[in-house]
Amino acid sequence: MNNFTFSLESADTESGGSLLSSLPRSNISQIIIDTITDALVEGKLKPGDKIPTELEFSQMLGVGRNVVREAIKVLEALGVVEIRRSEGTFVTTVGAQNNLNPMIYGRILSSNMAELIDFKLSLLNTLLYMAIEKGTDAELQEFYFRSIAFRTKMNAPERNVDECFADLESLNDFLGQIGKNPIMMQMDKLALKIMKYTRRLAIENAFKYNLHDELATTYILDAEVLIHRAKDEIPGRVDRKLEVWRELLLS
Amino acid sequence: MNTLPDSRLFTSIAHAKISNIIIERVTSAIADGSLKPGDRIPTEQEFASQLGVGRNVVREAIKVLEAFGVVEIRRADGTYVSEGYNPRLLTPLFYGIILAEHTDEELIDYRISFLYSTLYMVIHRATDDELKHYEQKVRQLCEEVRRTPPTFEFLYEEIGNLSSLRDSLCHNPMMTQVDSMSARLFDNLRARALKTAVEQNQYQEILDSMLDESEIMLHRSMNRLSACLDQRIQLWLKLVKNVPKASITHE
Numbered sequence: 166m167n168n169f170t171f172s173l174e175s176a177d178t179e180s181g182g183s184l185l186s187s188l189p190r191s192n193i194s195q196i197i198i199d200t201i202t203d204a205l206v207e208g209k210l211k212p213g214d215k216i217p218t219e220l221e222f223s224q225m226l227g228v229g230r231n232v233v234r235e236a237i238k239v240l241e242a243l244g245v246v247e248i249r250r251s252e253g254t255f256v257t258t259v260g261a262q263n264n265l266n267p268m269i270y271g272r273i274l275s276s277n278m279a280e281l282i283d284f285k286l287s288l289l290n291t292l293l294y295m296a297i298e299k300g301t302d303a304e305l306q307e308f309y310f311r312s313i314a315f316r317t318k319m320n321a322p323e324r325n326v327d328e329c330f331a332d333l334e335s336l337n338d339f340l341g342q343i344g345k346n347p348i349m350m351q352m353d354k355l356a357l358k359i360m361k362y363t364r365r366l367a368i369e370n371a372f373k374y375n376l377h378d379e380l381a382t383t384y385i386l387d388a389e390v391l392i393h394r395a396k397d398e399i400p401g402r403v404d405r406k407l408e409v410w411r412e413l414l415l416s
Numbered sequence: 417m418n419t420l421p422d423s424r425l426f427t428s429i430a431h432a433k434i435s436n437i438i439i440e441r442v443t444s445a446i447a448d449g450s451l452k453p454g455d456r457i458p459t460e461q462e463f464a465s466q467l468g469v470g471r472n473v474v475r476e477a478i479k480v481l482e483a484f485g486v487v488e489i490r491r492a493d494g495t496y497v498s499e500g501y502n503p504r505l506l507t508p509l510f511y512g513i514i515l516a517e518h519t520d521e522e523l524i525d526y527r528i529s530f531l532y533s534t535l536y537m538v539i540h541r542a543t544d545d546e547l548k549h550y551e552q553k554v555r556q557l558c559e560e561v562r563r564t565p566p567t568f569e570f571l572y573e574e575i576g577n578l579s580s581l582r583d584s585l586c587h588n589p590m591m592t593q594v595d596s597m598s599a600r601l602f603d604n605l606r607a608r609a610l611k612t613a614v615e616q617n618q619y620q621e622i623l624d625s626m627l628d629e630s631e632i633m634l635h636r637s638m639n640r641l642s643a644c645l646d647q648r649i650q651l652w653l654k655l656v657k658n659v660p661k662a663s664i665t666h667e
Contacts, residue, residue: 198483205514206600212515235479242439242480243508245515257515265439265484265508268447273486275453276500277589283537284590290532294642295525347516348526348601352594355509359590396642400536 193228197236201245205256212258216246271362278363279415285360286407290399292353293387295344297394304343309388311336316381324377329368336384343391363414370413383409434469438477443486446497453499457487484508501589510597520605524652527602528645534595535629537586539636546585551630553578558623568614572607578626582633609655616658621651 204210217225222233237254240246248254274281296305315332318324334357341353357364371377383406390398445451458466463474478495481487485504489495498505518526538547557574560566566574576599583595613619625648632640 194479202511202514205511206597208604212517235476238476239479239483243483243511245511265486266443266447269443269486270505272446272449273453273498273505274501280501280588280590284588284594287533287537287586287588287591290536291529294532294645295529298525298529344529346522346526346529347518348513348522349529351513351516352526352530354512355506355594358509359506396646397639399532400638400641403536 193226193232194236194239197222197226197233198239201236201240205245210256212256214256215253216256218253267358267361269362270359271366274359279411281360281363282410282414283407285356285363286403286410288353288356289387289403289406291349292340292344293390293399293402294396295346295349296340296391297396299345300343300391305388305391305394308336308339308343309385309392311339312381312384312388315384316378319371319377319381324372326365326368326372330365333364333368340387367410367413374413376409376413379409380413434467434473435477435480438463438467438474439480442477442481446486451497453497455497456494457497459494503589503593506590506593513597514601520656521653523602523605524656525649527598528649528652530595530598531648532641532645534583534586534591535633535641536638537588537591538582538633539638541587542585542633547630547634547636550578550582550585551634553581554623554626554630558627561619561623565617566614566619568611571614571619572610575610575622575626576603576606582629585633605656608659609652612659613655618655618658622655625651 201210201216210216216237219230219233219237222228222237223230226233237246237248241248244257246254247257271281296308300308315329315336318332319329337353337357341350344350367380368377371380383402386402386405389395390402442451442457446453451457460471460474460478463469463477464471467474478487478489482489482495483504485498485502485507487495488498488502542550557578561571579599580596583599584592586592586595610619610622613622625644628644629648631637632644
């Protein structure tokens with residue numbers, strides 16, 4: 166078990182040092198959250214480690230228990246810690262997840278749509294590169310077949326948004342899995358989450374503006390790069406796909 | 417198991433439920449568009465009296481929404497749905513990445529493969545002057561190191577600064593935030609490897625790789641990216657293999 170202790174001295178340099186005692190309590194709870202986060206990033210705290218109790222925290226930091234409870238509640242809601250009654254509070258071992266409705270990201274980021282699209286599609290470079298490095302022939306073949314199935318569905322006369330969207334989700338998911346890197350898979354999950362609303366909108370617009378074949382074809386082009394393991398062609402394919410997405414969502 | 421649940425236990429379940437219900441109501445309202453970015457949400461008191469619950473449980477829900485970057489509390493003014501990109505929106509999603517179990521090899525693979533995305537964006541978006549300036553800085557470092565063999569501290573600092581300068585050239589707030597989080601995740605391993613590289617006089621290859629990268633950026637040679645990254649992954653895998661197991665922590 167990790168002996169995790171810290172003081173506010175290391176955390177407060179950026180937020181006002183000696184003025185700390187007069188900081189509003191919401192800032193103190195944020196400092197506690199930041200400090201735990203930093204310890205996680207630096208590997209000083211690991212999944213399964215016990216964190217100090219409310220009482221220990223408040224004594225260690227010389228702050229009230231309410232403000233500590235608030236910080237721990239937020240970390241619990243973020244899926245970072247789990248409170249096991251009578252045992253204590255532990256860093257979660259199942260991996261943090263939040264159940265926040267992912268559709269809100271698209272709404273809040275609606276004024277940043279262009280940046281959002283650029284961000285997500287740039288990530289495709291890494292996803293394809295990793296899939297080429299780590300994917301087996303069978304996996305790359307399967308991605309190819311799935312992308313063909315996706316196009317067939319997109320072009321079917323009785324096509325519907327929900328089904329195509331579900332297919333696209335699983336196609337995206339699968340690409341992340343081929344790369345087999347646990348950190349990138351989480352990164353991709355993040356990106357897919359904030360893009361969920363936008364992706365759905367892209368499919369709706371593809372049908373509306375008769376660009377469904379064009380959209381679906383970009384996935385087949387991805388698959389071709391994978392099958393030929395043509396790493397140097399990745400950026401060119403991403404350029405092409407970016408154009409289609411911009412046309413679908415920004416024009 | 418043989419003690420009866422006391423009344424406190426029941427209170428806390430109900431408490432958690434109410435706060436989740438409030439969170440769920442606010443987020444669904446944002447997702448379906450009935451609450452828009454920039455809209456004010458009801459005050460703590462309004463929520464409490466409308467729902468017939470205590471103010472503490474409302475405060476807790478709002479705190480969680482604030483930590484998720486979904487709302488912004490403007491002192492004395494009220495609480496508003498976030499409008500546009502703010503770093504807090506992505507921060508909660510990073511916990512999945514931070515808590516993903518990984519080996520050193522997987523971390524190297526992630527950090528360097530991710531550069532494919534960052535550099536793709538940099539090459540598309542940075543100005544000629546920015547790229548030239550960056551290339552000159554890398555060149556300067558190379559020359560300086562050739563004149564005087566570097567200390568670990570010097571090299572660690574300089575390379576860290578250059579990396580964050582490079583990452584900032586993508587001019588995309590989400591990518592920059594993701595990059596700086598990745599850099600922090602990589603920092604401990606980077607320090608360990610660099611320390612060994614300095615001790616064993618193997619740092620020249622790192623500088624060569626950085627110079628190669630800066631030239632690729634300057635000439636916007638997308639098709640040379642994957643070769644550069646292939647090489648760098650091998651280089652870091654070699655460096656980290658040389659790290660003596662005993663000196664594994666860096667403070």
